[in-house]
Amino acid sequence: MELIGSVFGSAAGYLLPFLFVLTVVVFFHELGHFLVARWCGVRVLAFSVGFGPELFGRNDRKGTRWKVCAIPLGGYVKFAGDENEASAPDTAALARMSEEERAGAFQTKSVGRRAAIVAAGPIANFILSIVIFALLFSVLGRSEISPRVDQVQAESAAQEAGILPGDLIVAIGGEPIETFSELQRAVSVSADIPLQLAIDRSGQLIDVTVTPKRREITDRFGNVQKVGLLGISRSAKPEDIVKRQFGPVEAVEEAVKETWFVVARTGGYVAGIFAGRESVDQLGGPIRVAQISGQVATLGFAALLNLTAILSISIGLLNLLPIPMLDGGHLLFYAAEAVRGKPLSERAQEYGFRLGIAIVLFLMVFATWNDVLHLSAL
Known part of the structure; x- marks a missing residue:
């Protein structure tokens, strides 16, 4: 019984900080999409933290289903006109919509508004990191x-x-x-x-x-x-x-510098991988994030907040990668649409989403494999 209690306690020590960090980061990412979509007149069908079966939720007065799902490895905002959580267009559903319903569909908005809605998620991540860093600087100093x-x-x-x-x-x-x-x-x-x-x-x-x-x-x-x-x-x-000690303005200035440092460091590391200067064994997935979250939590809540800010930047940058299914892939499609004066064909978009799913799955498997190797080396 003592062994079972020890294992459970150790798992909880990693799981609870991990859920806190990931939930905060995912919530603010999706909140960015949600707020700009509402501002642009898009009807939001669902706001989900997590994937898979719904654990609990509620509907707001505008019909949006706010919910928490069983698999806490991300989240999504689903708009009217979306076929799935990745915001692939549902052509058949759009064709059945009335004019009033089409006015609230994501796909009927201008390319500029769609791009703003998509970009709002990563931008919200960067804003969250600045807010957290500014809070830490103003309260704790340095x-x-x-x-x-x-x-x-x-x-x-x-x-x-x-x-x-x-x-x-x-x-x-x-x-x-x-x-x-x-x-x-x-x-x-x-x-x-x-x-x-x-x-x-x-x-x-x-x-x-x-x-x-x-x-x-x-x-x-x-x-x-x-x-x-x-x-x-x-x-x-x-x-x-x-x-x-930092005043409010100084704290924000330092927070912006701190956020930019993490962005530049991450970008430099990725560039170093392609240049052969950096090793891919430093890449981590959800297991590594959970492990580090548990470790950092032992240093106190301020340290956990600092990790949340860093992870928020990483999630923002990851989503800006030009991979179909991620926000950056959508922005790539919209850039092509702006240049061509019309959207890419449904077939081209379908192939793009399939390629994006394959790339994302490969990255997840690769990162998880790195995590396993890292744990086995401890």
Whole structure:
């Protein structure tokens, strides 16, 4: 009985934070679609968090069915005129509609309005991340450590470049930096890429070229990441550490910067995969997300909110990929329609959706397989 209780408790420790994070991200994504659709005069048939059998729900005064379904791996908003949850057009249903009903159908709206409705989902994800980051910055503030070098590891990239203890790194690639965190971020995404550093050494400004070495690091939970490292440690002197508090405007500004960093880092990683610089073994699926959610939850609610913001950005970017069935695929179809002056043929759209389903299924299987390999290596 103790073993069963331990296993159940461990599963709940992962499952509950995972459901919280995913539900919040999915809800706001679909809420973006929903609000803009209502604003554009589209009749919304269903708003669902999750797929599969309905667990519970209710109808609002405009006839939309709000529901929670059994499989919590996504969600959807279904519009009048849609054949399925992927918003494939139902030509037969459209033909049977009265003029009044057709006026509320998604497919009868202008290409600009349809594009706005589709783009609203990923945009809502980015807005959610900015709101969360701004909340965390305004409430908790942030400890900022000067980018001063304390120690240099032997045979490291920093030692090979001639960086010395006491050096203050003031710029990277001509861009000024003020914190050790900014230095870490720039270095971590620049493995095997030369960086130009401006260093203040006892009041004298010198330029140094250093190439971060790709290394595996293990966090406190045993997760392994491959990042660029210089091989230096930060200063722990009190004069190099400042607790910074943010007003509302400053918090939003920092939140936008934080969101853009995650977008740029994710885009750089994907580009690195195609360029052969990054490994696909870092890609994770729902199992990895559940595991990380449970781990981060042990650090507190603020850490879980931070993870929610990062995952929201990832979901927004994923949905913007030009793959039919995803939001980016729909936007690709609408771009073609805007150029041609008419929609793609039903046959072309059908083939596109089939291809999209195949790609999405492949990505899900691949990510899940990576998750299994990751768990087996722990």
